[in-house]
Amino acid sequence: MLRRLIAALPLAIALTPLPAAAGPDPLPPFACTGPFAADTDEAALIRQFGRANVVFRAVPAAEGEMVKATVLFPQDRSRRVEIIWLDEKKRRRPGDVLVYDPGPWRTPEGIGIGATLAEVEKANGKPFTLSGFGWDYGGSVLDWDGGRFARTTAGCRLLLRFEPPGTYEGDVDGDREFRSDNKDMRAAKPVVYQMLLSYGGE
Template identity: 85%
Template sequence: MLRRLIAVLPFAIALVPSPAPAAGPEALPPFACTGPFAADTDEAALIRTFGRANVVYRSVPAAEGEMVKASVLFPDDPARRVEIIWLDEKKRRRPGDVIVHNPGPWRTAEGIGIGATLAEVEAANGKPFTLSGFGWDYGGSVLDWDGGRLAKSTGCRLQLRFEPPAAYQGDVDGDREFRSDNKDMRAAKPVVYQMLLSYGGE
């Protein structure tokens, strides 16, 4: 009898399911206007996708010193943190802005992430684009993809914000428009410091 139990034991162990591996950064969906960040998403959908423990609702800093309410993904993990500000704040549905602030694994479908260079974003867009000057709240924001591949026609716009190195001293500051192929803009060597999906109230 003992011999029979010993013989069967390995097969019994094999039938016990192994625990599912924890979702790592490689499992994150693209940072795009589809999937969990689609126009019709809500906080309940985020919880189903990322887990109850990874979605909290809290106040977050906004431009010009304001505070706004947002659903925050991975609030204790700066690399994976995402803020979703809702158009329908009461029901926490219909995203207005989806924001990534920190370097980490989030990438657009084209492979752009925090830290991407001006040249890398130009290559993904397939042509130069227009952005604002540096040194103010909305500095370094892409204003127009100028018909490139990163332009969206679905009511959701990918917006990137650039900043130059701390030691930068140049002449591409202020509330002015610049082409990304402007020689002074190229010389500033800015990189992406923030990524947004903006539904702009549509």
């Protein structure tokens, strides 16, 4: 009997399922709370995400400028976040928190990079106002027009920027205001290409 048990051990071990490989820790919501709250600083980000995932470096900004920012996950574009500080010297009090690339970051309402105009309208609860395309600030949400995203936390608001995925017809270019339910805007089928938490009143 003992011999049978010993002989069966290798088979039993082989059939025992291995634990699943651990993936990246789930990310918090992309919101004006938690790690991106008004009182956060670089030290808090290091505690949350780990020293190896937080660096301070120059990053490109609008109109060809370079600015200093704390960058989360600099080696993983899908999770990369840039934080530009109001107090750059002490690296505290975020001014802008930016996400550019498709990945797991989502607002509490489930909006992420690649969200469509219709999906953002639904999450906002109504149409909103955005700028025309084809310039540095093209496709930027200018006003949530009283929707859910119009709510602010500690002076922080969510801003999104859209761009069409390809060529489009209709006059929706330039430094002008358009409603998201404008027929030409809808026909262009823009999607979110940047998410921004702004404490700077942009």
